[in-house]
Amino acid sequence: MTRTESLEIERKYDVGTHEVVPDLTGITGVASADDGGTVVLEALYFDLPDRSLLRHGITLRRRRGGKDEGWHTKFPADADRLEVQVPLSGTGDTPPSEVLDLVRVHVRNSALEPVARITTTRTITTLVDAAGTPLIEISDDVVDAEDLTTGVERSWREWEAEVQGGEPAPDDARQALVDAIEHSLLNAGAAPAASTSKLARAMGGQPQLAPVHGKPGSVRNVLTASFRQVAAELVAWDPRVRRHEAGSLHQLRVKARTLRSMLKTYRPLLEGGPAGELEGQLKSLGRNLSAARDAEVMQALIVTRIANRPPGSIPRHVMRRLDKSSAARYQKAYSAVLRDLNSAEYFATLDALDEFTARVPLKGEKNNGGKAATNLPPAVNRQQEIVVKSAQRASRASDLDSQLELLHEVRKRSKRLRYAIRSVEGASGFAFGGQVGKSMKSSEKIQDILGTHRDSVLFQEYLLKASRAARRAGENTYAYGVLHEAENSIQADAERKFRKSIRKLS
Numbered sequence: 001m002t003r004t005e006s007l008e009i010e011r012k013y014d015v016g017t018h019e020v021v022p023d024l025t026g027i028t029g030v031a032s033a034d035d036g037g038t039v040v041l042e043a044l045y046f047d048l049p050d051r052s053l054l055r056h057g058i059t060l061r062r063r064r065g066g067k068d069e070g071w072h073t074k075f076p077a078d079a080d081r082l083e084v085q086v087p088l089s090g091t092g093d094t095p096p097s098e099v100l101d102l103v104r105v106h107v108r109n110s111a112l113e114p115v116a117r118i119t120t121t122r123t124i125t126t127l128v129d130a131a132g133t134p135l136i137e138i139s140d141d142v143v144d145a146e147d148l149t150t151g152v153e154r155s156w157r158e159w160e161a162e163v164q165g166g167e168p169a170p171d172d173a174r175q176a177l178v179d180a181i182e183h184s185l186l187n188a189g190a191a192p193a194a195s196t197s198k199l200a201r202a203m204g205g206q207p208q209l210a211p212v213h214g215k216p217g218s219v220r221n222v223l224t225a226s227f228r229q230v231a232a233e234l235v236a237w238d239p240r241v242r243r244h245e246a247g248s249l250h251q252l253r254v255k256a257r258t259l260r261s262m263l264k265t266y267r268p269l270l271e272g273g274p275a276g277e278l279e280g281q282l283k284s285l286g287r288n289l290s291a292a293r294d295a296e297v298m299q300a301l302i303v304t305r306i307a308n309r310p311p312g313s314i315p316r317h318v319m320r321r322l323d324k325s326s327a328a329r330y331q332k333a334y335s336a337v338l339r340d341l342n343s344a345e346y347f348a349t350l351d352a353l354d355e356f357t358a359r360v361p362l363k364g365e366k367n368n369g370g371k372a373a374t375n376l377p378p379a380v381n382r383q384q385e386i387v388v389k390s391a392q393r394a395s396r397a398s399d400l401d402s403q404l405e406l407l408h409e410v411r412k413r414s415k416r417l418r419y420a421i422r423s424v425e426g427a428s429g430f431a432f433g434g435q436v437g438k439s440m441k442s443s444e445k446i447q448d449i450l451g452t453h454r455d456s457v458l459f460q461e462y463l464l465k466a467s468r469a470a471r472r473a474g475e476n477t478y479a480y481g482v483l484h485e486a487e488n489s490i491q492a493d494a495e496r497k498f499r500k501s502i503r504k505l506s
Helices: 097-102 172-187 198-202 219-242 248-265 272-307 316-340 344-358 364-368 372-395 400-428 434-472 478-505
Strands: 004-008 010-015 032-047 059-064 070-077 080-086 113-128 134-147 153-163
Touching: 010 172, 032 198, 070 097, 080 097, 097 219, 113 198, 134 172, 134 198, 153 172, 153 198, 219 248, 219 316, 219 344, 219 372, 219 400, 248 272, 248 372, 248 400, 272 316, 272 344, 272 434, 272 478, 316 434, 372 400, 372 434, 372 478, 400 434, 400 478, 434 478
Parallel strands: none
Antiparallel strands: 004 080, 010 153, 032 059, 032 113, 059 070, 070 080, 113 134, 134 153
């Protein structure tokens, strides 16, 4: 099936039965209003019994009628919505596997069920500019909906103003146009929609996430909010990886590592059994993502390093070999990731994460409202001490192999410290302040410096393998040596910056 994606940028308005869509051709930039006629859209919506999709702002429907009939899956995308469409195949009511994969992180081994049937009688007006380019589509919708889980029927009327050819961030002129249209619609009797989702309205409202337990400022309250936020972010990145969105592999890996960092750093406050088991499951997930992410980084490094060389200094046969081998390596690793994301082990990890975040298992008296301000900073300070000691061991290493291994360990622990601090401050509003804030900045700098160092070392290893393959093929390998030698200065510079940064952390 051919899958298409588009960003849905629209505003919805509630209207009564007698309001009339006003003439919008007097608005700056609008040359004419084209009559698009009236269509009837029949949509069948699917969800899990616990309404997990709707709770996370996701809708999955089969639509018949109109110019875009097919399977539609909508995801939150900042202030807008990302819509993924798959054409209909046959007359069945069961979502095809290509559609299910997009929501597999929620569905797992469960089955979707029809939850609502919505019939929309839509009258369309398209606003175009002087060149005939569509700007905004105005939809006058009369909606008849049935909640299939309760049998309750609801009807209403709404207007939609949807940007045509939407971009993630509309320019100022387009934003001004949308605002001007809204002004006219409100003057004509419309009101901002109470619900931006037809499905939520059809089912009587948007289901809410479970409340965060514990008194504000308590260990339970802060850690529950933090773990839930990062877990939700991990779940949100899953479908982006499946859609091969740029940067998604990195982000999914970061979220898995952040959760592990939280489990390790705040372990003194957590029940060891559940925390340890979940940490092990997340470690396996991160390992599965690492190969693909490393291959992705290598592709980018090849482009950057060659671009930094004088024009023509790297022969085309070298560039072709590096590009081809790195692309093959990435595709193999990415395919393995997709298999992992559909595995029973991954679904078990998600189930364990759901159970853990529903009620974070805390030790002893920490269950009864222990203050975060008293209990969290010592846990962070312990991690900082571990980073400093690891860095000192790395600086004293007597041979290169040992130093590289220890530097990699310092980088991982610096990252752990940074993630543990940032996740709590970002999700719960809790502020460590003072020395802890400085520690996070120093850890971030160390992580970046050692990341540059590690990437350079891995690039050298990759060049050696590529050079051996080229030699076996009878190709000239001089350029591989040039690229390899250039990495030495990058590593030396990173080591110098590392020694300076670790002094600040200690």
